[in-house]
Amino acid sequence: MSVLDKQGAGRRNPVPEKTPGTSADSDGADGSRSAPRRSPSGRRWRSAALNAVSVALGIAIWWTLASAGFKLPTPPEVVSRAGTLIDNGTLGKDVVASLTRVLIGFALGTAVAVPVGFLMGWYGVLRSLIEPWIQFFRTIPPLAIIPLAVVVMGIDETPKIFVIFLAAFLACVISTFQGVVDVDRTLINAARVLGARDAVIFARVVVPASTPFILVGMRVGLGSAWATLVAAELVAAQQGLGYRMQNAELYYDLPTIFVGLISIGILGLLMDRILLLAERKLTGWQERR
């Protein structure tokens, strides 16, 4: 909860605006607020360069540790194993299987979480009815649900997708709910005095105002979905990155485990970037610090 809250709060803009600094107000020329900062493209290059340096450094440390006798495969070993796994199609199939599970679970989780979060935030009665269940399930790690899910749902895709769904749902629903609760009262009053009724206020004030929270919830939910994936694939899976790593463990096959880990990391990162982009597009109106 606290992690969620902090992320939510960090996204929010400070509600009352800063008092305008100067009197140069109505002359019109000051609207652009072009503060003397570094140009955005310059900053982007700089941060991209730093990112690259950081990645290179990480790999260097890994390599050093591996050469120093730690039980780690070296980067070339991992790369060549990745090549093998790509060539024989294993990696592709695993990625597709895992990605499918994550995407379905995550999409369902979000699709259910957003309306439920809205309803909880908007109607006090529903909040009181739903919240105990959500708080209850939040305390149970989705992984602990797996035995139950398997018994109830069998060993095919359903229990795997279900636990991923649950993880994504729980992360997203609380963030959405928080977003709705935190919508600035003044904005709702402003809409009311402009003649808006509940439905309009909901669609044109509450939804846009809580979009930043929803997107944060989705990002956290996506993280949870990936985190749950591997464990979900412990259960009678024939394919998937998690299954492959489990299998590799039996044969002490470290390079394959590394390929799996790195694949999951890259896929998660890519999906997070996509969400981040959507966030930039959808919530560019926010005043950021």
Place this chain on the structure above:
Amino acid sequence: MTSSAAKISVQGVTKTFALGRTTFTALDDLSLDIADNEFVTVVGPSGCGKSTLLNVLAGLEEPTTGRALVDGVPVSGPGPERGVIFQQYALFPWLTVRQNVEFGLRTAGVPKAERRRRAEHFINLVGLEQFADALPKTLSGGMRQRCAIARAYAVGPSILLMDEPFGALDALTRVKLQEQLLDTWSKEKRTVLFITHDVDEAVFLANRVIVMAARPGRVYDVIDVRWDGPRDEEFRLSPEFAALRNRVWHSVYHQDGRTAAPQPSTTI
């Protein structure tokens, strides 16, 4: 007491809030009438219930007892004939200036072309034509408040309720916006109830200044402001202004008796 001709008539409004085990009386049996197209400012110490009065008139809060009438009809909930301007501007940050101004028109189902035309008119009126497609975050405080004023005007209210609208602005911007507001008001006459804690502002803008007292919130004094010329710097620096300012100042800062003058509740 009950003048049916009044645009706004507040009749014996009491508003209490529960504060733990005790109750807090924000407004105590308050009555006042405001005539059509009158510009009334309400000034008073904090906690005197001036914002509560405005919220009751806006329909955002219900009086505990008594009632508020607009055009002889009791207020029940917000309505488009009463525009409200908030201290925190309350612009929708995800909408541009134009979309903000059009918000109330869209809600009312005004067709697009007409919406555009009316929004344009009021955006020009407050001098934001260059910023019609800008997001609020790029505007200064004064520009945001002008946008909020245009947004309130666009719906076509006959009453404007303004809750310390310039309270968060610096002194220079504030003076400029006061003059612009009067300019806008002289072009588009409305009945205005303007809440402020600034004595100068109260005198400069008003036809009539209502001074409130706190604990419980009530009308303490009513001061007519008569000035035949335009409300400009000349007025602001005139001895008449200084005298009125003095009078209001004393009324606000030296409230000893229950009321300073016989409770006036009729229009001038």
